[in-house]
Amino acid sequence: MATVTFITHDGEKHEAPLVEGQSLMQVATDNAVPGIDGDCGGESACGTCHVIVDGAWAGLSGGCSEDEEQMLGMNPERQPTSRLSCQIGLTADLDGLTVHLPEFQL
Amino acid sequence: MKALDRVVAKAQATIPMDRQLQGVHLYQKARLRVLGGAPDPIVERPVPPVEELDLAEIDVSNPFLFRQGRWQSYFARLRDEAPVHFQANSPFGPFWSVTRYDDIMAVDKNHEVFSAEPFIVIGTPPPGMSLEMFIAMDPPRHDLQRQAVQGVVSPKNLKEMEGLIRERVREVLDDLPVGEPFDWVERVSVELTSRMLATLLDFPYEQRQKLVYWSDLAASSEGTTGGPSDMDEMFRGMADMARHFTALWHDKAARTAAGEAPGFDLITLLQSNENTKDLVDRPMEFLGNLTLLIVGGNDTTRNSMTGGVLALNRFPDQFAKLKANPDLIPNMVSEIIRWQTPLAYMRRIAKTDTMLNGQFIRKGDKLVMWYASGNRDESKFERADELVIDRPNARNHISFGFGVHRCMGNRLAELQLRILWEELLERFEDIAVVGEPEYVQSNFVKGYTRMLVQLSPKQPA
Secondary structure (H helix, E strand, C coil): CCEEEEECCCCCEEEEECCCCCEHHHHHHHCCCCCCCCCCCCCCCCCCCEEEECHHHHHHHCCCCHHHHHHHCCCCCCCCCEEEHHHCECCHHHCCCEEECCCCCC | CCHHHHHHHHHHHHCCHHHHHHHHHHHHHHHHHHHCCCCCCCCCCCCCCHHHCCHHHCCCCCCCCCCCCCHHHHHHHHHHHCCEEEEEEECCEEEEEECCHHHHHHHHHCCCCEECCCCCCCCCCCCCCCCCCHHHCCCCHHHHHHHHHHHHHCHHHHHHHHHHHHHHHHHHHHCCCCCCCEEHHHHHHHHHHHHHHHHHHCCCHHHCHHHHHHHHHHCCCHHHHCCCCCHHHHHHHHHHHHHHHHHHHHHHHHHHHCCCCCCCCHHHHHHCCCCCCCHHHCHHHHHHHHHHHHHHCCHHHHHHHHHHHHHHHHCHHHHHHHHHCHHHHHHHHHHHHHHHCCECEEEEEECCCEEECCEEECCCCEEEEEHHHHCCCCCCCCCCCCCCCCCCCHHHCCCCCCCCCCCCCHHHHHHHHHHHHHHHHHHEEEEEEEEEEEECCCCCECCEEEEEEEEEECCCC
16 A cells, blocks of 8 residues: 655654555644644645655655745745645655654644 | 835835834824825714615625624525626725625636735725735735745644644633633633634743734724724724734744744744745735734634634524534534625625626626635525534535635634634533624624623532
């Protein structure tokens, strides 16, 4: 089974099934992964689905769009590989994708 | 910068802020005396049932819609029949109402077409009183100013404040009368929010009521939101606020220079940021941003504290559900904020001609995003008019807005409400509303001026 892994700020790992065509945020909320809110429902409009993509996966999962940049630009926990997980569309080649969660969502 | 601008900027930076406001006040008074033209004061009249009106007559800028219990039916009709609706002749000028959740989201996200400048309220502040606030700025200016102050309500900062907030809630709740009616608005909602504001600004604690007074005044002018204020009182209040905040700024700067450890309050943060360290020399911006923070943290939280009690009284099965399962508190907090929608709208101006859900919007047109309506949109929220404390998509509510202007204090609001309900449930079996609440006169603030409540203590297990 293809999976994605979320690692909370405390180091707890949460594995969830990768569903092709869904966003990473959707997988998180469907599986009650703590630490991702997704308040705007995936519209790149709230910044509360912020994840930090693990270095090994950053190239494959892609960089921030302008919309994402707008919401993440002022986030004090922003890292170079930060993304809004609602904008990461899942495909089969992302099997094993690992992301870290910030301490807080804004 | 043109020569005149330089002169004005220099004047603003040198003449004490309160004197400038006094000057504007005197000028406005003289102008009115000479030219006449003071607007007729708004008088409350019965709001007709929406079914009796033609679509074009519907005017949701009426500041008595909430008070008279007409707002749900007015907005429901607009959502159904004219989701992007033009009112050509309101007391605040012509404007578009956007009432469906999806359309509101589209406008809120699109700051490039829909500008927050010059004001986010439906009307215009009194002349000379145009405080500059980043809520009413577009990027990039907005970003610079927001970035300078966001630390004061960052989740990290909130963690430091949680203990203090809980201590105060306990103090206030333990002091409430049990078994006899009292005004919840005054004794709980206003009291707790004023304490919070004083902390955020490191304002003298015993004078905290002034913060409440000033923020109520700032949001309440007739021409701005249909509220019941008096121009003279407003100018005097703003001048007094300017004096206090200027003194606070200089006092804080002196204390820091003398070696006092920097705190996490707003003025410290402003003084330590490159973009705002001389904000006191730009009085309209200085006053504007401080006003924004006290207004933002004032009646919004206050009215959610009151509204939650009211809602649980109107939906007693939800109160039973809550008592049986206090783990629902965090979700309930979001649901309360949705149900109450303490700020009914935010206003925008179209920067270009554009289309919105089939309507042609002209450059320069005023649009109002009615959050209060979006939050009751049945296509987004099932049984939208009901409080449902375990509603799965409660966090999707639009009360905080979306996009770059999304409420900066949202986690602080949630924190205060969560702590309040945790402590309430530990102490009281019943929190009964007595009679009907009284409502604020405003098209902007959806709130309560008075609500009698009677408490009964929790029985020992």
